Amino acid sequence: QMQLEQSGAEVKKPGASVKLSCKASGFVFSDYWMHWVRQAPGQGLEWMGVINPSGSNSVYSQTFQGRVTMTRDTSTSTLYMEVSNLRSDDTAVYYCARDNSLKIVTTSTWWFDPWGQGTLVTVSS
Amino acid sequence: SSELTQDPAVSVALGQTVRITCQGDSLRTYYASWYQQRPGQAPVVVIYGKNKRPSGIPDRFSGSGSGDTTSLTITGTQAEDEADYYCSSRDSSSDRWVFGGGTKLTVL
Numbered sequence: 001q002m003q004l005e006q007s008g009a010e011v012k013k014p015g016a017s018v019k020l021s022c023k024a025s026g027f028v029f030s031d032y033w034m035h036w037v038r039q040a041p042g043q044g045l046e047w048m049g050v051i052n053p054s055g056s057n058s059v060y061s062q063t064f065q066g067r068v069t070m071t072r073d074t075s076t077s078t079l080y081m082e083v084s085n086l087r088s089d090d091t092a093v094y095y096c097a098r099d100n101s102l103k104i105v106t107t108s109t110w111w112f113d114p115w116g117q118g119t120l121v122t123v124s125s
Numbered sequence: 126s127s128e129l130t131q132d133p134a135v136s137v138a139l140g141q142t143v144r145i146t147c148q149g150d151s152l153r154t155y156y157a158s159w160y161q162q163r164p165g166q167a168p169v170v171v172i173y174g175k176n177k178r179p180s181g182i183p184d185r186f187s188g189s190g191s192g193d194t195t196s197l198t199i200t201g202t203q204a205e206d207e208a209d210y211y212c213s214s215r216d217s218s219s220d221r222w223v224f225g226g227g228t229k230l231t232v233l
Contacts (some may be wrong), residue, residue: 037224045168047213102177104156109174111173115168
């Protein structure tokens with residue numbers, strides 16, 4: 001079945017960078033846009049950005065513009081995201097998710113499915 | 126930037142019907158999707174499009190909407206439906222994606 005397997009938990013100091021991975025299986029990875037979403041402790045979901053199937057184009061939330069880089073390796077069906085200049089408020093669970101889209105008559109819809117299990121990133125001095 | 130607004134918390138008696146709403150300008154342009162998140166778990170899509178359920182989602186979950194508001198309705202709410210629910214849509218003004226703040230559903 002479709003599955004996204006994320007890398008393990010990370011502990012980083014403020015100012016450091018972290019690179020997360022998300023390995024896809026059960027579907028043709030190179031056919032899909034892929035998203036990253038994060039969730040701070042006790043908080044809601046926050047969309048971070050999306051990367052196109054070839055990896056040639058990424059769109060980031062303004063909140064993360066300049067600090068986040070999304071890449072992908074189609075040969076290994078793996079998605080990556082690097083977050084630089086980490087701060088304590090970057091402590092969160094980071095999820096990858098596959099993009100799905102559908103146009104119903106004239107209206108479009110997108111949904112995230114499946115999701116990875118999440119990677120906890122803790123930023124602490 | 127566009128926002129999606131949800132009530133922070135809603136409660137429902139076991140077996141009753143509950144409606145969770147999501148409001149935002151983008152919903153005039155795009156359909157929303159709805160996610161259920163149980164504690165310690167990743168979100169799971171329960172509704173997308175006008176009212177489409179992925180396979181494996183019980184038919185007690187349904188979606189509806191009009192104008193700038195979309196709703197998730199759970200008919201005959203079960204104890205296992207107690208969770209956080211999030212709406213999401215593409216942002217019509219920025220062409221990015223956005224989530225609502227989430228609604229904590231308590232089943233009494």
